[in-house]
Amino acid sequence: MASEITSEITAKTSKTTPVTVKPVVNAIRILRFLSESSVPERAVDIARKLDINPSTCFNILRTLVNEDMVEFSPMSKRYSAGLGLARLVEQFVTQGQKVQLAKPLLEAFASSSRVTVTLWRRMGSDRIVIVSSAACPTDVRIDMTEGQRLPILMGASGRLFASQLSLESEEVRTMFEKIRWGMPLSFDEYCAQVTEASKRGWAVDDGYFSIGILAVAAPVYSSSGTIDFTVSAVMFRGQKNDKEIAELGESLCNLARELENVLF
Known part of the structure; x- marks a missing residue:
């Protein structure tokens, strides 16, 4: 029986410092939060639960609404995961x-x-x-x-x-x-x-x-x-x-x- 040798190849690439863009990270956190939430959420509650500056959170939400990733109800003033995110x-x-x-x-x-x-x-x-x-x-x-x-x-x-x-x-x-x-x-x-x-x-x-x-x-x-x-x-x-x-x-x-x- 042939012996089995396992050799995991590691890519030899140049060393780079990981880049983190905080607004992008926060947008992903918001999308993840809304996709896991069973009910629509207010902007102030999203900001508090995710520890994001309220003004920053609102601007990100507004951008995500414009991109069809998040839905906003003018009646309840609450946000939920949008159809664009579902399609993605x-x-x-x-x-x-x-x-x-x-x-x-x-x-x-x-x-x-x-x-x-x-x-x-x-x-x-x-x-x-x-x-x-x-x-x-x-x-x-x-x-x-x-x-x-x-x-x-x-x-x-x-x-x-x-x-x-x-x-x-x-x-x-x-x-x-x-x-x-x-x-x-x-x-x-x-x-x-x-x-x-x-x-x-x-x-x-x-x-x-x-x-x-x-x-x-x-x-x-x-x-x-x-x-x-x-x-x-x-x-x-x-x-x-x-x-x-x-x-x-x-x-x-x-x-x-x-x-x-x-x-x-």
């Missing part, structure tokens, strides 16, 4: 349900290919996140944690997301230079790898994300032609030869097309 939550739930439907496809591919498979989603303009993963249950494996985030340019998936960015822009170059790679990689080499991935249809990261790890990724296109997700196979370097890696890349492209039917 519904969109996330729907996407989460679709990701769950994709899980069996990832598990089947991981088992047959003897690799760890991850589904990455783009988050904003500068990050990607693992929304689902599956590892081969009977072989040496690498565990990738769901929820793990990386800079959008990093890894095999990063090279695919980068293909839809302007690599000539100073902003992208700055993003690249902040990344701590497992092995030295120049920006020109990176751009060449992005171009090659675009022509081939799938991307490779051979030890640059983490020494000893090789990843192959294929794009999952939305109906509008954007890359919102990627599917990646992660393995130890040397686990497969060049021919097998190429075959894996093509197989991932086929899996990506199946995922398109599930996710979009």
